[in-house]
Amino acid sequence: MLKSMTGFGQGEASSNLHKIRIEIRSVNHRYLEISAKLPGILKSFERKAFEELKKNFSRGKFELFLNLDSNTSQPIKEIELDLRLAENYIKVLKELKDIYSLSGEITVSDVAKLRDIFILKESQDDESCIDRLFESALSQAISAIRESRISEGIIIEKDMRKRVLDILKSVQQIDEKKESFLLAYKDKLQERIKKISSGIEIDPAKIEEQIVLFAEKSDITEEVLRAKTHLENFLKLFKECEPVGRKMDFYIQEINREINTMSSKSSSVIVSETAVIVKAELEKIREQVQNVE
Incomplete structure (x- = not known):
C-alpha cells in the first residue's frame, strides 16, 4: 500500500476549563523533518510530539500547530476550607461558652458565618490533565493525517x-x-x-x-x-x-x-x-x- 507524503490531520480534546486543538500538515521531503508552533505554556510537549511523529512516519516535512483555549468566559471558582483556622474558631467558641456559661450548641450555621475560613480560588487544570488533553489531541491528529496520506x-x-x-x-x-x-x-x-x-x-x-x-x-x-x-x-x-x-x-x-x-x-x-x-x-x-x- 502506497502512502503519500502530503496530508493533513487535526485533533481536539477538552476539559471543563481548556480545549487543545492540534493541526498537522505534511508535504514531500527527502528525509523526515518536523517543526512545531506551540504556546509557551506547552513548549515542554514539543519533544513528545516529535517522538510520536517519528514513530509513525519515516519521510516528509511536518508542521505541527497547537492552540490552547479557555472553555469558559468567566473563571470557575473553587472553595477551599482553612481547617486550622476553623478548628481555632470552634475551640475559642467552646471556651467562650464554658467561661460565660452560654447556652446552645455550636452549629454549622454558626461556623458558616466565619467567612475567613473559606478560601475562593480560580479552578485550574493540573499538569496531568493538560498532558492527557495533549496526548488525546495529538493521537487524533496523527491518525487523521495517516489516513489522509493513505487516501x-x-x-x-x-x-x-x-x-x-x-x-x-x-x-x-x-x-x-x-x-x-x-x-x-x-x-x-x-x-x-x-x-x-x-x-x-x-x-x-x-x-x-x-x-x-x-x-x-x-x-x-x-x-x-x-x-x-x-x-x-x-x-x-x-x-x-x-x-x-x-x-x-x-x-x-x-x-x-x-x-x-x-x-x-x-x-x-x-x-x-x-x-x-x-x-x-x-x-x-x-x-x-x-x-x-
Whole structure:
C-alpha cells in the first residue's frame, strides 16, 4: 500500500476549563523533518510530539500547530476550607461558652458565618490533565493525517500502476518484434547491395557475416529482460507495507537506463518511437514517486 507524503490531520480534546486543538500538515521531503508552533505554556510537549511523529512516519516535512483555549468566559471558582483556622474558631467558641456559661450548641450555621475560613480560588487544570488533553489531541491528529496520506496514496497507486503496466506492455511488444528488426535489416542490406553492386557477385558469406555483426551490436535481449524484471519488481512494491518511495526511485532510474540503451543499440524506428513514449511515462511516474513515502 502506497502512502503519500502530503496530508493533513487535526485533533481536539477538552476539559471543563481548556480545549487543545492540534493541526498537522505534511508535504514531500527527502528525509523526515518536523517543526512545531506551540504556546509557551506547552513548549515542554514539543519533544513528545516529535517522538510520536517519528514513530509513525519515516519521510516528509511536518508542521505541527497547537492552540490552547479557555472553555469558559468567566473563571470557575473553587472553595477551599482553612481547617486550622476553623478548628481555632470552634475551640475559642467552646471556651467562650464554658467561661460565660452560654447556652446552645455550636452549629454549622454558626461556623458558616466565619467567612475567613473559606478560601475562593480560580479552578485550574493540573499538569496531568493538560498532558492527557495533549496526548488525546495529538493521537487524533496523527491518525487523521495517516489516513489522509493513505487516501492520497491510493490515488497515486492507481495512476502509477496503469502507467507501469502500459510501459511493460510496450517493452513486451519490442521483445516480440526484435527478431523482425533483424530480418528488416537483412532485407535492407541485400537491397542496398543490389543497387551498388552493378551486377558484381557478392560473396553470401560476407553478407551473413555483416548480418551477424549487426545482430550482435543491436541485440537488446538483455536490456529487454532487465527492463521487464525491474517493471515487475516495481509492481510488487505496491503490496509492501513498508515505505517504498526510495526503492521506486531506484527502479525508475534502472528502467530508464535500459530504455536508453535499447534506443541507442537498435536502429529500428519502432524502438526509437516507443522509447520516447516510455521515457515520457517514466518521467510522470518519477514525479509521483517524489511524493511517495
